[in-house]
Amino acid sequence: MSIFPKISLRLEVENYLKAGFMNKEVVSALGKEEAERKFETLLQKLSHPPSFTTVRVNTHLASVQHVKSLLFDELQKVRAHFCHYQFNGLSFPILQHPDLQDVLLIPVIGPRNNIKQQPCEVIVGAQCGNAVLRGAHVYVPGIMSASKFMKGGDVVSVYSDIKGKCKKGAKEFDGTKIFLGNGISELSRKEIFSRLPELKGVGVRMTDPVYLSPSFDNVLPSYLFLQNLPSAVVSHVLDPQPGEKILDLCAAPGGKTTHIAALMHDQGEVIALDKISNKVEKIKQNALLLGLNSIRTFCFDGTKALKLDMVKDTDGEPPFLPESFDRILLDAPCSGMGQRPNMACTWTLKEVTSYQPLQRKLFTVAAELLKPGGVLVYSTCTVTLAENEEQVAWALKTFPHLQLQRQDPQVGGEGMLGAGLSSEQLKRLQRFDPCVVPSQDSDTGSLRDARIEDMIWLANKDCIGFFIAKFVKCKST
Incomplete structure (x- = not known):
């Protein structure tokens, strides 16, 4: 079973989507059972990130091969950053799309089920959580809650509040939360919540995410999109x-x-x-x-x-x-x-x-x-x-x-x-x-x-x- 549930929708919205995917023409062509299976697969897939991170090369300034070489060097640095994860000889391979010559593909590894959850917790909003699943670090504005005694340098487990129920500045949260992985806190709880909204930088640097995907923050910004x-x-x-x-x-x-x-x-x-x-x-x-x-x-x-x-x-x-x-x-x-x-x-x-x-x-x-x-x-x-x-x-x-x-x-x-x-x-x-x-x-x-x-x-x-x-x-x- 997946560690993530299927996307959570209002019942009226789920029924509306289902009616479209199981309309008479589809059911007649596929059969009811197959049409329903495809719809349930869709709901599961929507809660997960795609299997690849896609970047477009700005061919106006550089060739694809030149940028691919530069990107390879950058991704070696990213690989070294994830020191807690055993790659078993793997790096992030870079593939050039055969039909889209200016597009490069980097596989996303995961979901990983063997990450040990930590007692010190950070809760982030749903949008921040979605970004983390695609390789981003946790920025301070996205943090909703942090454990009472969290200090800078602590190893913390990061969770997404997918239903938006966590109050800003809470010391604990017992609502629905989805585990996103572990990271290192850049700031203490006091620094995070006493200096808002001024703080804009990284609050938690992800080191052991559920989905292993490179962050592209400021990576070759003129060459990649x-x-x-x-x-x-x-x-x-x-x-x-x-x-x-x-x-x-x-x-x-x-x-x-x-x-x-x-x-x-x-x-x-x-x-x-x-x-x-x-x-x-x-x-x-x-x-x-x-x-x-x-x-x-x-x-x-x-x-x-x-x-x-x-x-x-x-x-x-x-x-x-x-x-x-x-x-x-x-x-x-x-x-x-x-x-x-x-x-x-x-x-x-x-x-x-x-x-x-x-x-x-x-x-x-x-x-x-x-x-x-x-x-x-x-x-x-x-x-x-x-x-x-x-x-x-x-x-x-x-x-x-x-x-x-x-x-x-x-x-x-x-x-x-x-x-x-x-x-x-x-x-x-x-x-x-x-x-x-x-x-x-x-x-x-x-x-x-x-x-x-x-x-x-x-x-x-x-x-x-x-x-x-x-x-x-x-x-x-």
């Missing part, structure tokens, strides 16, 4: 070309924006919109750090990005005239039900289902802003049928001038049954569902013996839940 595998696929599917004018309609924090600019060799114009100002600043910081000059950012609501009065566009700022862009990426706001690890989601059904209307508003704007012959890519980081395949079916019906296209590279699986799309249409979609991978504990032995082909297959399958659709706007006759 930490990015989930499907998120890197999206920009390749968009296939931006030098000299084009491209719109990233919901761009923050800028991972895909900067990837687009790098793929077009920083030649052309990438317009990045987001309606939250501090997120726009993050896009600017990332562009500056990665040395990209073709990106223009605007704090602007994407649903209002279409100019309705048809006055000539003279300033190049939003809103824009119809048919202004060669390619558009709509990485839409979504319920995020594919994010991993996520051990608990407290959202109501109303919140989960609130995104479909917003996605349709944004899609309508994108369809108008796209030039004839242009490419529109729609993506989400969720697994719901309503935000993915149902949106494609709606788009094809609403916008007859849009045609669903095959995708290259095709790394994920085909779309899910249940939205009335044809078999050929489903093959033109990419759905990343971790439920295709059997839910089981992993260990270093399987990593040692695995072939590269098997590891790439696992990286493609055991990632976050994600969805991609690609459309082309027909030229007028």
Whole structure:
């Protein structure tokens, strides 16, 4: 059995998800038992991190091989840091993805069941806990509770309060908590809670985590961008070309924006919109750090990005005239039900289902802003049928001038049954569902013996839940 439970959801939300994954078309194709098994596997997988950490090389500044060599040296330092763990001759191997040449993969080892829990405890919030499972140390703002007599230098066990019940500054916590591993406290309990909110640095340095994954804090920051595998696929599917004018309609924090600019060799114009100002600043910081000059950012609501009065566009700022862009990426706001690890989601059904209307508003704007012959890519980081395949079916019906296209590279699986799309249409979609991978504990032995082909297959399958659709706007006759 796994040391983590399946993701904790409100019953109404779990039933909603289950209805999508066990709709009539799916049950008819797979059988009820197999459909139910896949759904239960999904719930288990969502609470665990993906099997690989994915980093994208900024090819605008350096070659992949050069960065791979630099990263190898950095990971040897990380390996030495985990002094309590016996590697049995293993290091962190670095794989270059065969279909995504600018993507490097580093296996995650775990979950490990033989870590001795310590009497001195630190409780962290759920978001902090999720970050620790993906290789991060514990930063002070994420600490909710610490044992009464904890001192700097103590070996402590770190737990995640997945239901958000722990009070800030508590000396003990008896609620639901999930063990994340052991670390060394950088500060005493008194230093942590008497100097908040000023303290921002590392509070616990993880030395023996349940999931052994390298931290990428300040590792080759101009050369590497930490990015989930499907998120890197999206920009390749968009296939931006030098000299084009491209719109990233919901761009923050800028991972895909900067990837687009790098793929077009920083030649052309990438317009990045987001309606939250501090997120726009993050896009600017990332562009500056990665040395990209073709990106223009605007704090602007994407649903209002279409100019309705048809006055000539003279300033190049939003809103824009119809048919202004060669390619558009709509990485839409979504319920995020594919994010991993996520051990608990407290959202109501109303919140989960609130995104479909917003996605349709944004899609309508994108369809108008796209030039004839242009490419529109729609993506989400969720697994719901309503935000993915149902949106494609709606788009094809609403916008007859849009045609669903095959995708290259095709790394994920085909779309899910249940939205009335044809078999050929489903093959033109990419759905990343971790439920295709059997839910089981992993260990270093399987990593040692695995072939590269098997590891790439696992990286493609055991990632976050994600969805991609690609459309082309027909030229007028």
